[in-house]
Amino acid sequence: MIGDHDRLPPVLIGIVGYSPVIDAYPLGPTLMAALQSKVAGRDDVMVENMTWGPIHVVQRFQDEGAVRPRRVVLIGAAATSRVPGRVRGFRWTGGDLPAAAMQERIYEAVTGVVDIENTLVIGSHFKVWPDEIFSVEVDLPADTFGNMVIADSLARKGEGAATDHGFSPQAVITELAELAATFAIADGATTAEAKSAADCAKVESFTRNRIAVDA
């Protein structure tokens, strides 16, 4: 965030999304705690809740000047979901998009959309990322998310939630923390699947036009 002028350590893990404001579903703090536990004792690794839009993130890294981390690991929800609860890690290889597509993403970014692919793509466009950047993404379809919280509110945690939704939130957190820590501090990260701007889900315009045509 702007205002934080501390020098960054060599490795930064950032959770792209919001801190929670409800008590019933504290996955955010749980994930943060799990990550901090994984990197405990490592002064060279910092974990941050990056709860701001991509432009804020870009300006923060620009603000750091030459003292950027050598490696960044971003954690967030996948742009598309195929297998609920699946956690995947990627080595971000960057790349730019056509100008119109990039502008759509920036348009989203500055109107409040916080999104891991937007953060990656826009960061690459403004050249703020170090050579080593990874993403750890979890499939969380919108239509299952509410059900997860219902399960939580009904105290069907753990295995109960897994039964309801096909995956366990706690297992997801464990897997996210494990993979992010591996990328942050282990050499195995270089074997991660590559992902570039061209692989990102297409951004759609917020307008839909229906055209009247002759019958």
Place this chain on the structure above:
Amino acid sequence: MCFENLPIEFDADGNATLKEGVKNPYSYQVTTPEERELKLADIARKNGQLADIDFDPVTRVAGALAFHSSVDLKAGKVLTTNSVATLFRGYEVILRGRDPLDAAFISSRACGVCGGVHSTCSALAIEMALGIKPPPLGIVIRNMLLSCEYLYDNPMHIFVLSGPDYSETLVKQTNPEIWDKAVTAPTKHSAMHGYATIGAIMTDLNPLTGKLYLEALQMTRVAREAYVHLGGKYPHPETIVPGGVTTTLTTSTMNEFYLKIQQFFDYAKKCIGIWDDVFDFFYDCDQRYEDCGRLPATMIDNGQWDHEDYYDATYANCNAWGEKRWSTPGIVIEGKLVSTRLTDINVGLEEFVEHSYYEKWDDYPFKTDPLGNPLSPNHPWNKTTIPRPDKQNWKDRYSWSTTPTWDRRTFEAGAYSRLYVSALAQKIPHSHYFESTGKSLKLNIPKGASLPAMEIEWRVPTVWNAFERNRARAYAVGFNLMVTVENWVRAQDLIKRGETKVATPFEIPKKGHSIGVGFWGAGRGFLTHHCEIKDGLLANYQIVTPSTINACPRTPWGELGPYEQSVMNTRIVESNFTDENDFQGIDILRALRSFDPCMPCTTHVMVEGSDRVITREVTTCACGVA
């Protein structure tokens, strides 16, 4: 008297009462789905069939605004429109039952862009409910923080969001005949911005590469840095609290803040000069642009920037301290100012949910406000947020946005409303930097690094449309700037007089029942937070945001929301297409973007089948795990 639709009248002292003899004063006629179905069928019969285009399968779930329109390309007309907030985020539900101290921090998350304005609005509501009057320096610092958010938001909008719609890249594609003229068209305000031709400006408006686009991104950074000097961090500051701010002020802080703000002296002149030139040029090219996003000038603004000598946080005195704000509260109906009283704004405010995914509520706890003025059952103090997810149906429910009305009219909100109301009202306290004339707003912008001091005047326009919204937004950069300077000078004076206190300590009473309202404004305009505190906890909390107002679905009686109506009035001037396959809809986009859409303000993620809610910026962000 300002009310024409609600049966409210005033006595000689200005106290409002319901007219006698009206049996159901707040009843209304609901337009039936069948009537709308017939209308749509008639449109289809007259225009052949309606064909969906560009409706790819959804590959990515993001964003929270969807806007659907039907267009007759041959006639150059828009036939139907629907504005949709696609997500529910339910801060109103989240805040229910919480400690009032949480409200500023939690409601700040209602927007990913402008969190500080929600924090402040929340603080104002709590201050009113609990009778907390901030110290003068706390009020002035809060004003300066607000200005920084506006100085971030308005340039971002006119150059990064709306700006590309007027750039060489876009105009060459959609209207090459206009680009051809722009190449040689001389500018009128080169002394303010340095460009000799309109074409040169349009080239620098190009997204991603244009100098003006990139400069705007840089200037938003300057505004945020100024904010951080006083507010500690941005976004989501934690220094704004009921009773003032928790900032530690030093001479160095004040100086560093000024050095940042000073960078806007020339930039504000440039913003104004650029957009005066661009919009005048487009009008000259094609008069049909007057219809782009055209609406009657019906708008409301709560005013902002409290005067430290008048603000006392009470509802009883809100008309007095409201009219002493550095921008004046007010209601404009079809270009005419009908009131500058905050109580009038509050009494006429209602929210409807007939076309939204919410249940109607039965409770009607507040028949009047604390002064005895009548309140509708649909007033925010009486509203209960009861989410009811459903399938999208244009004839019935289709949005997570509610429909706010004032005196049973939809209305606009925007940075421009701040100028419009202030210009007409002539109530701004004396300042060396700005003055209301009754038909314009004069700004005295100091000498900057390159440009001399200038007196600049924004005049209330004769038409109200997308171009005038954006033009006013450009002038708003200058207005925001000079209010900042006014308050910086006041802060320095207070510090010289030995003032150091920036917040009033208070305790939340464990027993008792009170209500409050924060009358404030986001960068995008009108913002209210209504709260009810019972025995130390928030019993109810209601937020009305500018995007809720502008993007609302139609009223129960069939009046379109501002987005919907403004697009209906838009003429299709786009010329470079052969059929639906290469039609870009640029005129529709210009109309919509002129409102500065900010859908996260409007939208919320809800938990299906319960009243549980979780914060999530959009469906793809890690709020899914947070």
